[in-house]
Amino acid sequence: MPVVTVPILKQGDVLIASMQEALSDHALIEFRDRLSDQVGRARARVVIIDVTALDVLDSFATRTLRSIAYTAQLRGARTVVVGIQPEVAFAMVQLGLTLESVETALDLEEGLALVGAIAGSGGHAAH
Amino acid sequence: MADPRLAWMDRAHPLPHEMGVDEEEVERRKAFLEFGEDDVDVLRGLRELARKYADPVIEEFYGHILAFDETKSFFRDPKVLARVKELQKDYFVRLTEGDYGKSYVANRLKVGAAHEQVRLEPKWYLGMYSYYLRLVAKRMQESLTNDPAKAFANFLSLMKLVFLDIGLAVDTYIFARESTMRKQQEAIRELSTPVLQIRERLLLLPIIGVIDTHRARLITDSLLRSIRDNRAKVVVMDVTGVATIDSKVANHLIQTVIAAGLMGASVIVTGLSSDVAQALVGLGLDLHKLNTVGDLQGGIEEAERLLGYRVERLEPSRSPPRD
Amino acid sequence: MPLTETRVPIEDEEDIVTARQKGRQLAAARGLSLTEQTLIATAISEVARNIVVYAHRGEVVLSAVEEQGRRGVMVVARDEGPGIPNPTLAMRDGFSTGNSLGMGLPGAKRLMDEFELSSTVGKGTTVTMKKWVR
Numbered sequence: 001m002p003v004v005t006v007p008i009l010k011q012g013d014v015l016i017a018s019m020q021e022a023l024s025d026h027a028l029i030e031f032r033d034r035l036s037d038q039v040g041r042a043r044a045r046v047v048i049i050d051v052t053a054l055d056v057l058d059s060f061a062t063r064t065l066r067s068i069a070y071t072a073q074l075r076g077a078r079t080v081v082v083g084i085q086p087e088v089a090f091a092m093v094q095l096g097l098t099l100e101s102v103e104t105a106l107d108l109e110e111g112l113a114l115v116g117a118i119a120g121s122g123g124h125a126a127h
Numbered sequence: 128m129a130d131p132r133l134a135w136m137d138r139a140h141p142l143p144h145e146m147g148v149d150e151e152e153v154e155r156r157k158a159f160l161e162f163g164e165d166d167v168d169v170l171r172g173l174r175e176l177a178r179k180y181a182d183p184v185i186e187e188f189y190g191h192i193l194a195f196d197e198t199k200s201f202f203r204d205p206k207v208l209a210r211v212k213e214l215q216k217d218y219f220v221r222l223t224e225g226d227y228g229k230s231y232v233a234n235r236l237k238v239g240a241a242h243e244q245v246r247l248e249p250k251w252y253l254g255m256y257s258y259y260l261r262l263v264a265k266r267m268q269e270s271l272t273n274d275p276a277k278a279f280a281n282f283l284s285l286m287k288l289v290f291l292d293i294g295l296a297v298d299t300y301i302f303a304r305e306s307t308m309r310k311q312q313e314a315i316r317e318l319s320t321p322v323l324q325i326r327e328r329l330l331l332l333p334i335i336g337v338i339d340t341h342r343a344r345l346i347t348d349s350l351l352r353s354i355r356d357n358r359a360k361v362v363v364m365d366v367t368g369v370a371t372i373d374s375k376v377a378n379h380l381i382q383t384v385i386a387a388g389l390m391g392a393s394v395i396v397t398g399l400s401s402d403v404a405q406a407l408v409g410l411g412l413d414l415h416k417l418n419t420v421g422d423l424q425g426g427i428e429e430a431e432r433l434l435g436y437r438v439e440r441l442e443p444s445r446s447p448p449r450d
Numbered sequence: 451m452p453l454t455e456t457r458v459p460i461e462d463e464e465d466i467v468t469a470r471q472k473g474r475q476l477a478a479a480r481g482l483s484l485t486e487q488t489l490i491a492t493a494i495s496e497v498a499r500n501i502v503v504y505a506h507r508g509e510v511v512l513s514a515v516e517e518q519g520r521r522g523v524m525v526v527a528r529d530e531g532p533g534i535p536n537p538t539l540a541m542r543d544g545f546s547t548g549n550s551l552g553m554g555l556p557g558a559k560r561l562m563d564e565f566e567l568s569s570t571v572g573k574g575t576t577v578t579m580k581k582w583v584r
Contacts, residue, residue: 022471025463025499055488056470058495059554082391086351087488089389093347093382095492095557105391106358114391348485 006031008038013045014115015077016108020053028064036071046115047072050108052083062097069102078103082111143233146302148295153232160291162227166284171225173267173281178220180266184259185216191258198251219259222288235292239299249300256293260286320346322353328360329430330392335368343379347386354392361430362387365423367398374410381416393433394418397426455513460501460529469510470494476512477523481583490523490581493561496554497527497577505531505575515580522563522582530574537569 006023009016015038023031039047049065051057057065069079080103084092092098105111143149157163189212192198202208218238221231242252264282271278320342323331332350336342353359366372366380384394396419408414420426431438456476458469470491477487494510501508508529515524534540540555555577559565564580 022467024467055474056491056495058492058499059557060495060499084389086348086355086390087485089351089386090344090348090485091488091492091561092389093386094489094560095496095554096560097557098385099389104389106355106360107391110358110360110391 005034008035010038010042010044013043014048014112015039015042015044015046016048016050018050018053018108022054022056023061025060028061032064032068032071035068036075039072039075039077044072044075044077047077047079048108048111048115049079049081050083050111051081051088052085052107054083054088055085057084057088057092057097059095059097062092062099065099066102069099078115080105080111080114082107143229143236146236146298148232148236148298150229153291156291156294157227160287162284162287162291166287167225167227169281169284170223170288173285174223174225176266176270177223177263180263181216181219184219184262184266185212187262188215188255188259192255195251198247198255201245201247222285222292227288227291232295235295236299239296240303242296243300243303249297252296253293256289260289320349322350324353324357324359325363325427326431326434326436328358328434329427330354330357330359330362331427332362332364333368334364334366337370338376338379340375340379343376343383347379347383350383351386351390354387354390359392361433362392362394363397363423363426363430364394365397365426367423369398372399372403372407374407374412377407377412377414381412381414384417395420395426395430395433397421397423455511458498458510458512459507460498460510460527461507463499463502466495466498466502469498469512473510473512473523473525476514477581480514480521480523482523482581483584486581486584489561490525493558493579494525494527496558497525497579500554500575500577501527501529501531505529507531508574520582522580525562525579526576527579528574528576533571533573533575534567534569535571537567541567 005027006017006019009018015035017031017035019031035047038044047068049068051065054061065079065081069081072079081099082105084104103114105114189202189208193202202211221234263285267278267282267285268275271281319336321333323333325331330350330353332346334346338346350362350364354362364380364383369376372380380396384396387394394417396417398421399417399419401421404414404419418429420429428438454476456472458465458472460466460469473494474487474491477490482490494512498510501510508527508531511526511528513524513526515522541559542556555567558577558579562579562581564578566578567575568578569575
């Protein structure tokens, strides 16, 4: 069974990964490993993960996102998760999931503004 | 009891268990009314008599109802009247059938609910019971002129049962009214979760009243949608008008703040008095996730600052021109 | 009283996604809001994952239900896995899904309107959840 891979784009020192659809656990792990590899290679400063297309962020997906952020941080990069939909944010909070120290922004545009890649008013920095 | 004439009653009527009128409850009521096996025997004994006078009693009964404008209005259509008379006769006959168990109770509740649905007020409904009892009392007296004591005793048994019926009927009225109130409260709650955009990317969420879990969810849901639709970066959530802020409510607020954060929006909480905040911290709540500012104005100013606005008054204020 | 019923065998992690997508479809068909659909899909994801992680195989049964005039969706996740030795503990909040500990059951319960856990050590686990149209 072909593994769906998440495309990772490079824009200067920013890596942008757009998750297109529900990934199986296996594919999520693959994505995490590939991303962290790229962070190192590209000496990226920022990783933006766009989850706009995801209709569910369950405990596994959330843990994976946190783990990506942690790994990126070890390699000197900030991670910003963008595009969490209202219904998904609602479900996450009901489930008690947090992205803790992972930064979030409304969408890709806001995420890029947050990290200074484009002019704008920025997003929501982690506490 | 698959009586096709009664099929019209089967439209979504409250079930006994929905109303909490289960068998145990009914037994308690019978005990309180001192309605027992002897009464059941008495009533069964009256069956023949009841069937004999069923038709004339019905005619007199409806004669009385149709003589009053308030009750006549329910039976304007002659077809409806004919059908209702049949059903009423059936109702009266059941009083002396001798079976006063589950299906009897369900039937009584359905009938009560049907009368409530057509908006026949309790005063007329109960008045009708009274009239019926007097009609029956007269006939019982006539049939036992040589034994008035027995006639009286028979009447008392019937009276107990009719009061059981009345109790059930009144319950259906109360139940229906309470259901309506619940639905109205629900509607009010849904209407009272406004989210206002007061500047570009700035939302104001004034929360007023009682916050229970359901309402908290509605508020959160509504806020999150607004954040997306307005691309909001900052939300000022004012809780001045929240009735009671206990740890449950505080947790709801914290959850709302976290959810907004997942969408990249910061929340400034205003109107949380320091007393309440201290009390909550005392209860072990971690409030440091909340960015609180004492009052609404301060909160809005803080929000504007976060968004990069600076508000300046251009010149000394002038009073508006007098007319 | 269940009406239509869909069984999704859960054998590997891809099935988790299938189960929640079908759950969402059913919820939508029943008239549940987008938010409610997401809550159901998320709850299914959690319990289906439990099956994969702890029991390795099982099934998720999705059905439309109707009770006292209310329409809803019922999700039954069952397996013949090792069972939960202490269900009360598993249901205690504090067993958060945020960490790698815990089975996400208290969270799933919060997402749904009705929730029932039944488990026997050595025999298996069944989670029954319902959500109603408001």
